[in-house]
Amino acid sequence: MTDRKAQLAANLAQVEERITSACTAAGRKREEVTLIVVTKTYPASDVRMLHELGVRHVAENRDQDAAPKATACADLSLTWHFVGQLQTNKVRSVTSYADVVQSVDRLKLVTALSGAAVRAERELGCLIQVALDAESGERGERGGVAPDGIEELAAAVDAAEGLRLDGLMTVAPLAGPFAGRQRAAFDRLMEFATRLRAGHPAATMVSAGMSADLEDAVAAGATHVRVGTAVLGVRPGLG
Numbered sequence: 355m356t357d358r359k360a361q362l363a364a365n366l367a368q369v370e371e372r373i374t375s376a377c378t379a380a381g382r383k384r385e386e387v388t389l390i391v392v393t394k395t396y397p398a399s400d401v402r403m404l405h406e407l408g409v410r411h412v413a414e415n416r417d418q419d420a421a422p423k424a425t426a427c428a429d430l431s432l433t434w435h436f437v438g439q440l441q442t443n444k445v446r447s448v449t450s451y452a453d454v455v456q457s458v459d460r461l462k463l464v465t466a467l468s469g470a471a472v473r474a475e476r477e478l479g480c481l482i483q484v485a486l487d488a489e490s491g492e493r494g495e496r497g498g499v500a501p502d503g504i505e506e507l508a509a510a511v512d513a514a515e516g517l518r519l520d521g522l523m524t525v526a527p528l529a530g531p532f533a534g535r536q537r538a539a540f541d542r543l544m545e546f547a548t549r550l551r552a553g554h555p556a557a558t559m560v561s562a563g564m565s566a567d568l569e570d571a572v573a574a575g576a577t578h579v580r581v582g583t584a585v586l587g588v589r590p591g592l593g
């Protein structure tokens with residue numbers, strides 16, 4: 355094994371142990387939580403090693419980086435999640451490799467994703483990104499729709515050709531009433547997820563939790579955690 359692969363293997367084992375412990379503490383089965391490794395800013399060679407180490411879900415947040423990486427890894431059986439703020443002019447590219455877009459936060463994006471999915475003859479999974487700290491009618495600083503906008507977007511995704519409503523995603527707010535209170539934030543997301551499922555029974559995904567707070571997300575009931583730094587290391591510069 356190369357040094358890099360050994361390092362990734364050790365980091366993955368640590369993250370795996372954290373998820374398992376969090377599941378045990380919450381009385382949940384390990385299979386209820388899917389690890390998504392956020393590979394943004396890291397090269398395709400890392401994605402390839404992660405695949406060899408058993409990772410099957412990866413996430414990216416910038417199309418410019420993600421598109422060539424996904425092309426370089428097209429021979430691998432991976433589920434690609436797009437988790438970044440998405441401009442409509444990137445939708446066509448993202449739709450060519452992403453299996454799930456976790457950052458759906460406005461109607462214009464639903465329309466664009468639907469058009470691109472139909473044209474590409476693909477079905478695209480969609481999560482509504484919720485900004486827990488956004489005021490009614492506004493969007494969060496890091497993207498996401500205010501909680502009172504969830505149902506309108508969910509209904510639009512449900513009605514859109516080529517799209518499949520999979521559930522909800524959030525990033526724990528850095529400011530506002532939930533700042534520093536990840537568990538409370540994720541509990542709140544779970545309330546919205548439960549409400550959503552009442553009207554959309556297939557929308558079972560709840561994506562929450564990153565390297566620093568995955569335990570809180572598992573405790574709250576998340577089905578997917580998105581972990582970057584703890585697996586790949588601290589990202590140089592932005593990202």
Ligand SMILES: *Cc1c(COP(=O)(O)O)cnc(C)c1O
Binds near residue numbers: 392593
């Ligand atoms: C980068 C990123 C993550 C992973 O964050 P880490 O702290 O590196 O684990 C998760 N979700 C989103 C939306 C991200 O952009």
